[in-house]
Structure formats: C-alpha cells, structure tokens
C-alpha cells in the first residue's frame with residue numbers, strides 16, 4: 514500500500530483568486546430578507562469551494578461574485594485560522610515520529626506564499642479574489658516585504674527547527690525577489706532556513722509541478738531526505754508528492 518497519505522486541509526483559494534466561508538454572503542438586505550435566496554448562495558459557495566479544493570473546477574480566474582462574501586468570511590473569520598491550526602498540529606504530530614539521523618539531511622520543505630506568509634492583506638485590498646489576478650500589482654505588494662506570518666505555520670516552523678529538521682523554502686517567486694522575500698520572512702519571524710530556492714532564469718515559465726518536482730529531485734540528489742512538504746492546496750504539489758515515504762501537508766486556498 515502506498516505509505517503516502519495526502520492531507521489536504523488549509524486553504525488555497527488565493528492562487529489566482531481568493532477564499533471562502535459560510536456566513537455573510539453579501540452585505541445588506543439579503544440576510545434579513547429572502548432567507549431562501551441567501552441559503553442558496555451559502556450552499557452554492559460551499560459546493561464551489563469543494564470543487565476548487567478537489568481541483569474539479571480546473572483553472573479559474575475569479576471568485577464568483579455571489580461568493581465573495583463567503584470567501585471574505587472564511588479568510589477573516591475563525592475558520593481559516595482553525596483549519597491552519599489543524600494542519601499545523603497534524604504536521605507536528607507526524608514530524609514528532611520521524612527519526613532524525615543527525616547527518617543534517619532530514620529535510621522539510623515549505624512553500625512561502627499562503628503557507629508561511631499570508632497574502633490576505635493584498636487580497637483584502639483587491640476584492641477577495643473578485644478581481645482577475647494582477648501579477649504586476651501583486652509583485653509590487655510582495656516587494657514591500659510586509660506580508661504577515663500565518664501564525665500556525667510559524668509555530669510549526671519553529672517546532673520543526675527544534676526537532677532538527679533542515680528547513681528548505683521552495684517558492685514560485687523569482688530570484689529578483691530574493692532580497693525582499695528573505696527580508697519579509699525575517700520580519701515575519703522566520704529564521705535559520707537551510708536554503709531559500711526561487712525560480713532562476715531557466716525556471717521562469719515552467720509549470721509549478723515541473724519546477725518544484727525538479728528542485729525536489731535535485732535536493733534528493735544531494736542526499737536530503739524529504740519527510741514533509743507544507744504547501745497550500747495545489748494539485749501541482751499534491752501530484753508531485755503522491756508517492757514515497759513522505760507526507761504532504763496542505764492548506765486550502767492559495
């Protein structure tokens with residue numbers, strides 16, 4: 514039996530769009546008026562969320578207008594933090610059972626955006642995914658190095674550090690963003706990573722699956738044993754790690 518078990522939890526509705534939730538759908542009269550219509554949106558948006566998280570929705574560019582409130586509530590309410598906490602706890606439980614060899618090769622990989630750092634402030638200023646993703650505007654925001662840590666991820670990161678895992682950060686960001694990214698990570702509380710891997714010139718344009726799989730293979734070629742991979746929910750990484758004696762921990766919405 515394949516020993517790998519994929520744990521998909523947090524959230525990654527922010528890859529090019531945004532997130533979700535259960536309560537407020539649209540402000541104003543609906544909640545106090547036509548209850549059946551509001552319930553219809555709630556049901557629809559929860560099903561939409563499910564289709565995104567399972568990747569059935571395929572490529573999409575914007576959160577449906579009727580689900581923007583749903584996404585906002587999910588990300589800014591208690592649910593997202595709770596989901597992140599669950600993933601972090603499961604990751605720590607798994608990591609605690611890993612035997613560290615002591616040769617400096619036991620590794621854990623982290624994605625950065627929507628895994629270590631939250632892009633919520635950017636999306637909050639851009640309609641919670643209701644706008645088509647603007648890469649230029651996003652990069653300008655990322656270069657401000659002002660993204661906050663996801664608290665549950667910071668806790669996990671520090672626990673893994675104490676357990677003597679080598680922490681390798683593998684991001685889709687490009688080399689030109691190295692300084693801003695490192696600065697942001699440090700300001701958010703992350704430190705002492707083993708390596709920060711960004712897309713080089715040859716990696717630009719590669720699908721994430723190809724790029725990240727290649728980098729992981731390189732690391733394994735260097736002798737690293739990759740025990741865990743923390744990413745936001747993303748089929749590219751899920752597929753890439755659906756084998757071997759390792760485990761992936763994912764967040765929803767990225």
Ligand SMILES: [Mg+2]
Pocket residue numbers: 624625626627628745767
């Ligand atoms: Mg990410």
